Amino acid sequence: MVDFLVENFLFIAEGIVTTLQITLLSFTLGLALGSLLLALGLSPLGFLSRLYIEPVRGTPLLVQIFVIYFGLPSLGVKLDAFTSAVLALGLNSAAYQAEIFRSAVKGIPDSQILSAEALGFSYLQTLRYVILPQALRISIPALVNEFVTVLKESSLASVIGIVELTRRGEYVAARTYRAFEAYLIVALIYFVVCYLFSHGSRRLEKRFRIPGYTGA
Amino acid sequence: MSGEVLRLENVVAGYEEKAVIKGVSLSVREGEKVVIMGPSGSGKSTLLKTAVLLVRPWSGRVVLDGEDLTSGRADLRRARAKTGFVFQSYNLFPHMKVIDNVALPLRLVKGYSKEAARRKALEMLKLVGLGDCGEKYPLQLSGGQQQRVAIARALAMDPIILFLDEPTSALDPELKAEVLETLRDVAHRGIAMVVVTHELDFAREVADRVVIMEDGVIVEEGDASLLWSPKTERARRFLRVIGTASAPT
Incomplete structure (x- = not known):
């Protein structure tokens, strides 16, 4: 087990760099589009934002990734896997972030x-x-939660060939036939990173709390 | 006789299908203190909101400082900037320091520079006895203090008329006293005031004119002596109720 860890942990862990790149880019894209959707939602043309939000929330993210990566080329739009993943995750997150802003x-x-x-x-x-x-x-709090969700969902980018955290786990599992250990390492790294972000959010909340506010 | 600052002509207003104000006419002269009383649900608050078109009348006219606000061409923002409005629940902005609550409207609406707005805000806070609370946040203050900040915020705009919607109803008796004290000072500044209140002593003291409403109409109107000797049975009944109940809310 120690040998397995020494040989493979760093190789898998390196995938977090790509995972974080995808997450940050898609979350930021979602933030920008989500704000626009909010502005649209508050305007007299509010129903247009529903026309976007409902279908996006009502279909699987994996299908959305496929539509963009495999579907768009038939319309003449060919995007590389990384761009497709960021675009799909970002467009998806925009719908959720718009809802977060709306309820706020x-x-x-x-x-x-x-x-x-x-x-x-x-x-x-x-x-x-x-x-x-x-x-x-x-x-x-809801935005941090959404960020962590995007981070976890970015694992779906592995299915269109992006070598991020999950994909690296797949490589190791395939090479060593020790899928349990390989994916356990992958899971552990996701967990630690997500935990750190959620924990950091509590400090963020404290910092921006309205002075004198005693509610939840 | 001094000029008229506000005139309501046969105003009808309400929410959705339900009429709350059923034909009210009222005129307020410069510097005049009008106290509106009446049982809850009689339309007092709605009437105040109608006067600055926070509630849009279904029919009738609202004339503020000579301008017909109901004409459709009126610049409501400019008209509201000439008035002050104090709400029952203070309605300060909790995420801004007290001083910014008072200074921001001066900058955004009256075009004050940042420094001038701060100076004026501080002056107004001193006026209501809260000169040392500027750097605090509203929720760090007591309800009475928050209401005094709201009064300072309204006064800072140099209004020609001040509307106060049950300014002490949400407060404990001792906090009530401090707000009423502030309001007495304000009343001496010569600004016209329209106050909805249940505070009989306060009303007797400041009112030039008293209006008693019930079920969306004015049932009795007259000078402050009306509060000692009402003529109509409805007004008598109402005054008996608030006269005996020590702290109606």
């Missing part, structure tokens, strides 16, 4: 919006100074 915005009491209106704020001023700063704070 709904969590701001109407009374505050009324008060901003009574002071003579424009809608955009209310959004910029009253709604968004609070909605972002409310969103932190």
